Amino acid sequence: MTAILRSPTTIVGVMIVAILAIGASASPNFLNASYLLQQLQISSFLGVVALGALGVIVLGQIDLSVPWTMTSSAIAATSVVGVGAAAQDVWSTELAMPIGLAVGAFIGLVNGIGVALLRVPAMIWTLGINAVVLGLCIFITGGFAPPGEASPLMRSLAVGRTLGLPNALYVWIGISLVAAFLLTRTYIGRAIVAIGNGERAAYLSGVATQGVVILVFVFAGLCSALGGLLLAGYANQAYQTMGDPYLLPVIAAIVIGGTSIQGGSGSVTGMLLGVVFVTLLTSVLSVLQMPDPHRQIIYGAVILITLLLYGRFTRPVN
Amino acid sequence: MPSPDDRAALAGRDRGLLSDVEFVALSGISKSYGGTTALESVDLRIRRASIHAILGENGAGKSTLIKVLTGVVRPDAGTVTIEGAAFAVRSPATAAAAGIACVFQELSLVPDLSVADNIFLARGTGPLGFIDRRRQQKAAEALLRELGSEVRPTDIVRSLTLSEAQLVEIAKAMAKRPRLLILDEATSALGEQQVGRLFEILRRLRSEGVSILYITHRMHEVDTLCDTCSVFRNGRHVETFPQGERSPDAVVELMLGRSVSQIYPAKPAPAAGQPLLDVRDLSWDGRIDKVSFVVRPGEIYGIGGLDGHGQQETLLALFGVLRNVTGEVRFDGRSVHIGSPGRAKGRALGIALVPEDRKSEGLHLPLTIAHNLTLSVLNRLTRFGVINGGRQRRLVDDLMRRLQIKSSSPKAPVSSLSGGNQQKVVLAKWLACDPRLILLCDPTRGIDVGTKAEIYALLRRLADEGAAIVLHTTDYDELIGLCDRVGIFYGGTILRELTGDALNERNILRASFALATDGPTDSGGH
Amino acid sequence: MVATEISPARRSRPPLSLPPGAWRLALPLVVLAVLFAVLIAIHPRGLAVASMTPWANQAVTLAFVAVGQFFVVVTRGLDLSIGAVLALSNALASELVSGTPVEIAVGVVAVLAVGCLCGAINGAAVVFGRIQPIVATLATGAIYTGLALIVRPTPGGDVDEALSDMLTYETFGFFPTSLILLFAVVYLVWWPLSRTVLGRSLYAIGSNESAAFMSGLNPKRARLLAHVLAGFFAACGGLFLAFQTLSGDASVGFSYTLNSIAAVVIGGASLAGGVGTVIGVIAGAYLLRTISTIMIFTGLPPMAQPLFEGLVLLAAVSVGAIEMITSRNKLKVLR
Ligand SMILES: Nc1ncnc2c1ncn2[C@@H]1O[C@H](COP(=O)(O)OP(=O)(O)OP(=O)(O)O)[C@@H](O)[C@H]1O
C-alpha cells in the first residue's frame, strides 16, 4: 500500500492534479474540455519523441541529436511537398512522410553505428551528429527555410480529430502501446533491459548487443522524425529552431516518469504521465502570464522539487 | 595505534597471556535488508594476538558482520566495544582510525587509479596530510614485495588480474598497520604459493599482537592457520571453539545443519570415443601459444597452472569472445569458426561459458532471477519475438528446482541472493540451453562446502549424460578430486597433461613451474 | 620455494607503446600542436602578437567552463547547468564589475561567490536530494538561466575597460595575458588540491564510488566539492567573457554547456568517470576553438562552416574508436 503511495507515478499524478488546480484558479477556461484536449494534442508531439528517447535511456545511453533529427525530417518532408507542388507532381505529397521518416531512421542508424560499433560515448557522438545535421541543413538550404508546407496527411495527423479526440493522441497512444509491449513482452525488450544493466553479461549470454543498440537508435530516430513531422503538420511549415525546445523536456519527462537516467529500467506508463506533466506545467505558466525568466525559474524549481520528492519517498534499501 | 616499538615489545611477551585480552566485542548486533535477516543478535568476542576463523555457508551473514565492524553498513541494533569502551563505528573512516582494516570480499579498489594510489587511498603520506608520491611509491613497493606480488606501484588497477588485485587489496589493508585485520575470503583467487606467503605474514602479525578475523570456505586453510573458530548459520552466531577441538566433518555439520558425506563424486572409467572438442594449435595475441587438447563427451577436463598463463583466454577464445584467434577448433569432427557468444551457444554448437566474474559477466544483478535464467535461451521461448509466458514460467520453475536455488520468488532480484545461490543461477542459466560443451571459469570461487558438493555432483551428472566439460580452477583440490584429465598451462600453452595417479598435488605444482614431473605423463596434444 | 625463478608471460606491453593513460593526454596535445601549426601557416599575419592574442583569448572562456565541467565529469557526473552559471555570472559581471577599484574587486568576488553558490546548490541536490547529476543540473540550469535573464534581459551593461584591456592584451608586450590568467587560476586551485586526499577522492568516487567509500573516503564531500569547483570555474568563464565583450549576455549558456562536454571528452576525460587531466581538457577547449578559427581562414563558404565543424568534432571523437575497433578482446570494449 505504502509502496503504491510512494511510487513516482503517484507523485506525478498528484503534481498533475495540483497543476490543474492552479491553472483552474488562474483561468476559468483551463479545465474546459477543448483546452485540455489541445494540451493532450501538444503533449503528443513531445510524447512521441520521448518514446524513442526512452529506449535509448533504458540502454544506458542518451540521444542529444533530437532537435535536428526533428527539424531535418520536417524540412525534408515539407520541401518534398514544396518541390512537388512546383513540379505539379501528385506523388510528392504521399512521399513526404516516408521521406521524412527515412531521414530520421538514417540519422538514428548513424547514431547507432557510432555508439555500438565505434563505441564513442553516445553523449558526445549524438551531439556531433546533431551538429553535422544542422550544418548539412544550413549548407543545403542556404540558411533559409526552404519553400514548402506540410502534406495533408501530416496536417491531418497533427491537427485532425477522430471521434472528437485529436488524431495525434491516437498516434501517441498507439506507439506507446507498441513500445510498452516491445519493452516488456518481447525478446528485443528483454535484450534492451539486459544491455542497460550490463552489456558484458548480455553479450556473454549470446545477445547480439551491437545490433540491438543500433536498432534502438534507429527507433529513436524514427520517433524524433515523427515528432518533427507532427509538429510541422501543426505549424504547416518547418523552421530551423523547431526542435530546440524539445531536447531537455524529453529528458525531464522521462525522468519525471520514474525512469533512471542511468538506464536498465524504464516505464512507458510513467513516461506518459511525465509528458503530460511537463506539457501542463509549461502551459499553466503561460496561462499565468508570467514573464519568460520567471517561467524558467518556476519550471526548473518544480522539476527539482518533484525529483526531490522521489528521492525522499522512494528510498533505496542501502 | 601501537608504534612499531610497541609491537616489538608485545611480540616479546607471552602470547598466551596476551591472547586472553579481549580486543573487540560485539553484542546484540542485528541487521536486516528489507525482508531478509542477515544478522540476528550476534555476540562475538575477538581476542588480541589471535587468528579467528569465521565460518558459515553462503548467506550466513559473515560479510555483513564484517561490514558492520568496518562501518560500511549500520546495524539495526547492537553495540561494538573496543578494549572495553563503547565505540560508534559511523563510517569506514572511523573504523580505520580505530585500527580496523579489512580485505573486502568484493574488493575496495578503485580501478582507474594506480596501485600505489589505491594502497594509500584515504591517507596522505606526506607532511600535513598531503600526498607524497615518491614516499607512497616506495612504501607500496615494499608491501607488495613482502606479499610476493610482481605488480608495479604505477600499474593501473584496471589492468590487473583478479589474483593480482586481491594481493593489492591485502597490501592496502596491511598498509594501515591495523590492530584488527579482517580478511573476507581474501585468498579465493590466489594460488597456493601466494597463500603460503600470506599465512607467514599473518602468523607474524599475530605474534606482534594483531587480531585477525579470517573468513574462508576452504577448510584446510582453517586447519593450518587459525586458532579459534566461530560458526555462523542463518545470521546467528552458533558456536565458538578452539580450532582442533572438532573434526572437520563436525564443523561442516555445524555450518550447514547437515552433514556432507562426500564432496567429490566418484570418477567413472576413462571416457572413450570420438572427441567432442579437438583444439589444435590455438594461439592469440601472444598470450595463448599453440594450445592443443581434446575433450570427449562424458569427460571433465581440468585446466590448471599459475594464474595468468592463458587459461582464461583459452576459454574465452573457445566461446568466440576473442578476435584474431589462429589455429583450428574441431567440434564433433568438423572444423568450426566460433565468431561470437551468440554463435557459440547456438544449436549448431551448444557451448556454454560460466565466466570468471559472476557479478559483471555472468549475471545482471538488479534483474529478477527469472529474467537472468532465461536471457540465454530467450530466443527458444519466443514466437515472432514475443515471449511465451507459460513456457518461461515452467522453464524457470524447473531450473530453480533442479539446482535448488533458494529464494522467496523467481521475481526476486538476483542481487538479493547469497553468493552460492547467485553462482547456481549462472549455472542454471546455461543448463537451460542444454549445452554439449560447458566451459567453466572458477565456478566454485567463494562458494561454501555444501554448495560446492552440489555443484560437483551436478557437473559429474552432466558429464555422465554426455556433456563435455572444461573446468578452469585455481584450487588444486578441485583439479585432483573432480577432473578426469588436467592440462597444466605455462607461458600460454599446455605444458603437461596429468591423469590417473600422476594427477596429484606435487605434479601439478611442479608442472605449474615448468619443472619435470614424476610418474606417467602425457605431454599434451596429439 | 621456486616462486622467484619464474617470470610468467603476463601483461607484456609492446615495447614502443605508452602506458594506457598517457595516450589520453598526449593525443589532444599533439593534435592541438598540429592544428596550431596549420593555423599559423594559413593565418594572414602568421606567428605574430596580432594573431596570437586573439587566438589565446577566444578559447579562455570555454577552457574555464570545460575545466569546471571536468571536475564533475571525473566524479562520474555531468553538469548541464554549467552554461547557465556562466551566463548568470556574465550577466552579474556586467552589472557589478565597474566603478572604483574597490567596487570592481567586490564585484569580481561577488560574481565568483555566486558561481560557487550555484555549484553548491547543484551539489546539494545531488548529494542530499539524491538526484542524478545530469537531471538535477537540467532543472537548476533552467533556474539559473531565468535568473540571468532577470539580471540582464537584453545584452549590454558596463564592464571596467582598464581591467579588460589588462587581461585581454599582452604581458611583456608579447605574451597573451589571458593564457597566464587561465593557467594561474587553474594552477592555484587545482595544484594544491590534487595533492590532497580530497582531490584524489574526486577521481576515486568517479572510478568506483562504493570502493572509495569502503576505503574510508567521503563521497558526499568529494561530490559537493566537484560541483562547487564547476560553479567557480564557470564564474571565471563568465567574468572573462565579460572582460572580452565588455558586456553581459544571458543567452550564451547552452552552447557552452555542450561545447564543454565536447572539450572534456576530446581532452581525454572519460564520461564514465575517474579518468582525465586538467591540462588535457584545456587542450580540448583550445582544440575546438582552433578548428573554428581555421574554418574562418580557409575561405570555406560561411554556409558550409557549421557542417565542417560538426564533421571535425565527429572525427576528433572517433580517434579513440580506433583502439576499440582493433581491440582483440571483444569483452574489453564493453562496459
Ligand atoms: N545489500 C544487500 N541487499 C539485500 N540483501 C543483502 C545485501 N547484502 C547481503 N544481503 C543478504 O544478507 C544475507 C547475508 O549476506 P552476507 O553477504 O553477509 O553472507 P556471507 O556469509 O558473507 O555469504 P558468502 O559466503 O556468500 O559471502 C544474505 O541472505 C544476503 O542475500
Ligand SMILES: [Mg+2]
Ligand atoms: Mg561474504
